[in-house]
Amino acid sequence: MIAYPLVWVAMAVCSVSIGRAMNHYGQRVREHWEQHRPEALAALEDPERFFTEAGEELATTIATLSAQLAGPDLPGEMYLEKVARLRNAKATATEIAWAQSGLLQVEASREEWESDTQQTLLGLQEWAWRMQAQLEGLEQTTFSFEETAAEYLLPVPFLKALVAAASPYEFLNEPQNRAVWDRSVEARWAAFQSR
Incomplete structure (x- = not known):
């Protein structure tokens, strides 16, 4: 006992x-x-x-x-x-x-992340063309500079300059603009890793 x-x-x-x-x-x-x-x-x-x-x-x-x-x-x-x-x-x-x-996420390599992400350079170019059409009243979309800036981690003035450019492709391939894009990719990669 x-x-x-x-x-x-x-x-x-x-x-x-x-x-x-x-x-x-x-x-x-x-x-x-x-x-x-x-x-x-x-x-x-x-x-x-x-x-x-x-x-x-x-x-x-x-x-x-x-x-x-x-x-x-x-x-x-x-x-x-x-x-x-x-x-x-x-x-x-x-x-x-x-x-x-979010505790069961798998770490992705940089290459895997870049291939899976929706925020690609081509996606941004497509957005710019469609945003131009929206601003001209040719397309019934609801894009906004602020939402895209938050999604891509890019400054709104940069996006406005992109949309105003005659060719978004050429704009994004200019060295100073490509550097802005590269910084946004690095920031999004860092944010992805910290999740």
């Missing part, structure tokens, strides 16, 4: 000295980062704390969202129907929480 409380006290002391245990969500994130995001993992000051807190946050988000998606018990709902409703809600909540967390 005395051994049971002593074991319990020993377990409590061990858990306090070790700290919070990482849940399975945190372990999954850690394993993913070890395999797919080694640079981001190496940059963490306290990986154990980061993954423990990430797992706890995911668990809380999933629990809250599951309850919202499941809703209240339905009148006349049978036991197995309720179990299915709750499981479906948790599965959907889990999928949403993972997607919103």
